[in-house]
Amino acid sequence: MKGRNWTGVWLINGTLLLLVIIWSIPTLGLFVSSFRDRFEIQTSGWWTVFPHKEWETVAVLDPKELGLDATGVMAVEGVQGTFEEMREGIASPDGDTRITWVGNRRLGRIEIQQQSWTVNWDFTLDNYKQVLMGTELVITKADGSEEVIPGQDMSQAFLNSLAVAIPSTIIPILIAAFAAYGFAWMKFPGRRMLFILIVGLLVVPLQIALVPILSDYKALGLNGTFLAIWLAHTGFGLALATYLLFNYISTLPRETLESAFIDGASHFTVFTRLILPLSVPALASFAIFQFLWVWNDYLIALVFLGADPNNKVVTQRLADMTGTFGNDWHLLTAGAFVTMLLPLIVFFALQRYFVRGLLAGSVKG
Amino acid sequence: MAQFDRVDESGLSGGAKLLAWLARFVVAVIIPVIAFAVIYAGFIFLRDSDAPSWFITIVAIVWGVGGVAMLYWVFNGIVERLPDQWSQRLQPFVFVGPAIAILVWYLALPVVRTFWLSLFGRDGPPADTNIFQALQSDTFVGIANYAAIFTERLLQESFRNNLMWIIFGSTLSVVFGLVVAWLADRSKFERVSKSLIFLPMAISFVGASVIWNFMYEVAPADQPQIGVLNAIVVAFGGAPHPWDKWVAIAPWNNLFLIIIVVWLQTGFAMVLFSGALKSISEEILEAARVDGANEVQVFLRIMIPSILGTIITVWTTIVIFTLKIFDVVWVMTGGQFGTHVIATQFYRQSFTARNSGFGSAIAIVLLITVIPVLIYNLRQFRQQEAF
Numbered sequence: 001m002k003g004r005n006w007t008g009v010w011l012i013n014g015t016l017l018l019l020v021i022i023w024s025i026p027t028l029g030l031f032v033s034s035f036r037d038r039f040e041i042q043t044s045g046w047w048t049v050f051p052h053k054e055w056e057t058v059a060v061l062d063p064k065e066l067g068l069d070a071t072g073v074m075a076v077e078g079v080q081g082t083f084e085e086m087r088e089g090i091a092s093p094d095g096d097t098r099i100t101w102v103g104n105r106r107l108g109r110i111e112i113q114q115q116s117w118t119v120n121w122d123f124t125l126d127n128y129k130q131v132l133m134g135t136e137l138v139i140t141k142a143d144g145s146e147e148v149i150p151g152q153d154m155s156q157a158f159l160n161s162l163a164v165a166i167p168s169t170i171i172p173i174l175i176a177a178f179a180a181y182g183f184a185w186m187k188f189p190g191r192r193m194l195f196i197l198i199v200g201l202l203v204v205p206l207q208i209a210l211v212p213i214l215s216d217y218k219a220l221g222l223n224g225t226f227l228a229i230w231l232a233h234t235g236f237g238l239a240l241a242t243y244l245l246f247n248y249i250s251t252l253p254r255e256t257l258e259s260a261f262i263d264g265a266s267h268f269t270v271f272t273r274l275i276l277p278l279s280v281p282a283l284a285s286f287a288i289f290q291f292l293w294v295w296n297d298y299l300i301a302l303v304f305l306g307a308d309p310n311n312k313v314v315t316q317r318l319a320d321m322t323g324t325f326g327n328d329w330h331l332l333t334a335g336a337f338v339t340m341l342l343p344l345i346v347f348f349a350l351q352r353y354f355v356r357g358l359l360a361g362s363v364k365g
Numbered sequence: 366m367a368q369f370d371r372v373d374e375s376g377l378s379g380g381a382k383l384l385a386w387l388a389r390f391v392v393a394v395i396i397p398v399i400a401f402a403v404i405y406a407g408f409i410f411l412r413d414s415d416a417p418s419w420f421i422t423i424v425a426i427v428w429g430v431g432g433v434a435m436l437y438w439v440f441n442g443i444v445e446r447l448p449d450q451w452s453q454r455l456q457p458f459v460f461v462g463p464a465i466a467i468l469v470w471y472l473a474l475p476v477v478r479t480f481w482l483s484l485f486g487r488d489g490p491p492a493d494t495n496i497f498q499a500l501q502s503d504t505f506v507g508i509a510n511y512a513a514i515f516t517e518r519l520l521q522e523s524f525r526n527n528l529m530w531i532i533f534g535s536t537l538s539v540v541f542g543l544v545v546a547w548l549a550d551r552s553k554f555e556r557v558s559k560s561l562i563f564l565p566m567a568i569s570f571v572g573a574s575v576i577w578n579f580m581y582e583v584a585p586a587d588q589p590q591i592g593v594l595n596a597i598v599v600a601f602g603g604a605p606h607p608w609d610k611w612v613a614i615a616p617w618n619n620l621f622l623i624i625i626v627v628w629l630q631t632g633f634a635m636v637l638f639s640g641a642l643k644s645i646s647e648e649i650l651e652a653a654r655v656d657g658a659n660e661v662q663v664f665l666r667i668m669i670p671s672i673l674g675t676i677i678t679v680w681t682t683i684v685i686f687t688l689k690i691f692d693v694v695w696v697m698t699g700g701q702f703g704t705h706v707i708a709t710q711f712y713r714q715s716f717t718a719r720n721s722g723f724g725s726a727i728a729i730v731l732l733i734t735v736i737p738v739l740i741y742n743l744r745q746f747r748q749q750e751a752f
Contacts, residue, residue: 008660016548019541020558023628026576027564029593033579045591163422167429174433175464182460188389191457194465199746201472203735205689207711207728209475211482211721216470220405227408230429231401235471242464267456268441296569298692303716315571319696322575329579329591336575343567355563355636 034337035123038330048120055089055098055113063101063110070105077112086110127334132158154338156310157317161295161342163226164305164313168233168294169287175234176241177249177283181271183242184250185257195246201239209236210303217304224306232304233294241286248282249275281353288350289357292343314339385454392440392455393462400436400463404429437463476732483510483725487718510726520727522616523705527688529619530626530706534687535680537627542634542679547664549635550642559639563632570629570692577625578697581608615703622704625693630686634679641672685735707731 033046048054061076068074070083076099081090086101098113132155182188183195213232214223222228252275260270276283298315305311312320318335325331347354407428437459444455482489486506490499499505514520545562549555565573582592583605590596595605609621645668653663669676691708694700700709707727715724 012548013552013554016545016552016554016558019545019548020561023562023565023631025593026580026628027568030576030579041591043591044589045593045596047593047596159419159422163425166426170430171433174430174437175467178437178460179464182457186457186460188454188457188461191461194461196743196746197465197473198468199742200739201468202742203685203738204472204476205728205731205735206472207689207708208479208732209471211715211725211728212475212478213471222405225408226425227404227429231467232471235467238464238468239472266445267460268438268445271460292567296572298569298571298696299712302712315569315692318575319571322571322578322696326578329582332575333579336572339572340568343569344564347564347567351560354567 030333030336033329034127034333035125036120036127036330037122037124038127038328040120040122041329041333042327044120051117051119053115054118055100056116056118057111058097058114059112061110061112063108066110070108076110089113127330128338131331131334131338154314154317154335157312157314158338160311161313161315164229164233164301165291165294167226167230168237169291171230172234172237172241172290173245173283173287176238176245176286177276177279178271179238179242180245180249181267181275183246185270186267198239198242202243204239206236206300214303223304224308224311226311228304229300232300233290233297236300237290237293241290244286245279245282248279252278284350284353285357287357288346288353292346292354292357295343388451388455389458389462392444392458394466396436396440396459396463397466400433403436404432407432479725479728482721483723483729484508485722487720487722489721504722506722510723511730513723514726514730519705520710522703523707523710525616526619526704527690527706529616530623530687530690531684533620534623534626534630534690535683537623538630538634538683539676539680541627541631543638543669543676545631545635546638546642547668550639559632559635562635565629566632568629571696573625573629574693574696577609577621577628581610581621583607609697609704610702612702618702619704622693622697625697626687626690630683634683637675637679638672641675642668645671681738685738688734689731 029046032049033041036046036049063070063074066076068076073080073082074086076086077092077097079090079092079099081099083101083105086099089098089100091098096114098115100111100113101108102111103109133153183191213235217223217228222231256274256278257270260274265273296315298319301313301316302319305313305316318332318339321332321335408425440459441456444452444459446452447455484505484507485499486504488504491502491504494502545559549559552558568576580593581595582590583595584590584592586599586605590599590605594608599605609618611618611621649667649671650663653667658666689708690706691712694704694706694709695712698704700706700713705713707730711724711727711731714720714727718724
């Protein structure tokens with residue numbers, strides 16, 4: 001019985017470990033690669049930073065000196081093979097060494113290689129420098145030639161993302177908190193109808209609004225400004241924010257509020273002095289969700305911030321980079337990690353709020 | 366809560382009632398309008414200044430957030446200084462009005478406006494015409510856009526792909542989420558393993574696309590593979606392929622895009638399932654074990670049925686989510702190689718091809734597909750007695 005339990009524990013932890021490894025490999029590969037030299041990235045897998053066995057040349061022989069005839073079967077160091085076989089590499093019978101012909105038939109050389117444990121630890125911060133700063137960087141074109149182009153200046157995009165995300169988080173929460181209080185603690189005609197409107201709008205896909213809002217923005221000359229995207233995120237996030245904050249605020253203990261009203265406090269005072277401080281958990285959860293949503297958003301930025309390179313946010317800049325230099329992994333991996341940095345900090349620092357916020361916000365339209 | 370602000374309007378005359386409603390409407394609309402105007406003016410000023418960008422950024426943030434907060438304060442102050450009766454009538458609209466006005470502008474009206482646009486050709490209804498003139502114009506095409514959606518080959522392809530997204534994306538996320546939740550629940554490493562599975566939720570779709578592009582990276586067969594998937598395949602003697610861009614296996618190359626979202630969404634499913642599993646009473650599980658059920662039977666016969674409600678919720682959420690999937694496809698393949706979905710077609714038609722009529726029709730179809738959920742939400746809400 002005890003033995004069976006142990007196998008069970010091993011089975012459970014083993015499967016779990018396997019899943020966790022599978023889930024982590026993609027991110028780990030990106031993270032490791034972003035610190036690797038750009039030639040290394042192109043020529044060896046990122047997993048070679050872990051200890052592994054690699055063929056290493058220990059001696060070089062000249063076939064001419066050995067008097068070998070490359071057109072027939074040759075014998076070197078105890079192995080036999082034709083030129084074609086040698087070019088592929090022939091392992092010695094004990095498997096420790098390998099004979100490889102390098103170069104062409106007439107001018108080539110023979111290398112004797114042995115397997116040894118190595119790690120490819122040629123780490124560098126150059127990729128980040130190139131991606132973040134405005135300095136020049138080298139990209140490889142499809143035909144293998146290289147080109148020097150201006151830097152990606154992702155630090156500007158990072159600032160833009162902050163400028164977009166902070167107001168796009170605070171403004172809707174502020175407006176929604178006022179509305180949630182109004183719905184929860186004030187009586188007015190049309191209250192029920194208006195709240196039903198909000199519930200109905202919860203799942204409406206935002207695609208429905210892009211074309212009309214874009215034409216409004218054109219008429220107002222707002223296209224490509226931060227104000228445009230703040231308002232858009234406010235509009236698209238407001239239904240959910242109001243709904244969630246209402247659910248929280250309406251369950252606050254009524255005795256607290258009643259005594260405040262008896263003391264002669266106005267609605268505004270109760271709201272700012274009492275309700276807002278009491279609602280911090282709900283506000284924080286939603287703030288994290290909204291912040292990540294805005295930070296990670298691509299579609300709304302694409303439509304409303306448009307093509308002005310000075311205003312682009314990190315997701316846009318990264319998507320542009322995948323289009324322009326799809327194979328320059330030293331830039332893409334570092335760029336991707338720059339976009340992920342802030343969300344990951346939030347994730348590790350505020351995990352509980354983070355989880356709660358994402359769960360609450362998952363129904364967003 | 367009802368006692369606080371009972372507004373008795375039965376004694377009012379018709380004229381006064383009308384006036385009250387007019388004032389409420391004005392309050393609701395005027396706050397956002399003034400807020401907008403003030404912030405807008407500040408923005409034009411900022412745009413034309415040549416201060417360093419970080420400075421402009423900070424000023425913009427303070428200006429935008431502070432402006433909105435100030436307006437609530439100012440308007441509340443004004444309304445509170447009115448005679449009591451008017452103050453009581455109008456104050457709720459200071460609180461609720463701006464939210465409603467913004468929602469109407471950004472979501473409610475666009476539903477109608479997009480539907481209207483979807484009845485016209487690529488340039489929309491002719492400018493400066495009233496409804497009746499627009500309906501008689503050449504550009505009025507009626508339901509032709511909708512007919513095109515269901516007959517054009519590329520659109521049919523996107524519907525098929527979206528169906529694959531919905532079926533495989535939601536099923537795999539739910540299954541993996543359940544398995545991880547169940548395993549983690551009986552492991553000592555619950556916290557750390559759940560954290561690591563949940564971590565991809567923090568990553569943007571664009572970032573995830575780069576990550577998985579790198580996973581699927583393909584090099585010619587005679588060179589070392591730097592993408593994980595191809596390296597594994599080659600190590601087992603297979604040939605390298607550009608997985609998600611592999612047209613020969615279409616439509617199954619979509620699965621390689623779907624995996625990305627499964628990777629992102631499993632953490633979400635896991636957290637919800639984990640909570641639900643923990644709430645099953647230990648006594649029931651123990652009773653089943655005493656009766657001789659093994660762990661797998663307990664899982665399938667007792668746990669799954671008891672958390673069925675959560676499973677359905679998670680499933681629906683991921684279905685809605687995959688229905689609108691855009692970023693992953695757009696960044697990974699741009700819709701090439703037979704991977705277009707409804708949302709990428711919407712973007713392509715509306716903003717690349719600039720065919721607003723057709724694009725709007727696609728958006729309306731997207732809306733129609735979520736209507737069942739919308740109705741369900743409203744019914745749930747109406748059952749809440751509290752409101």
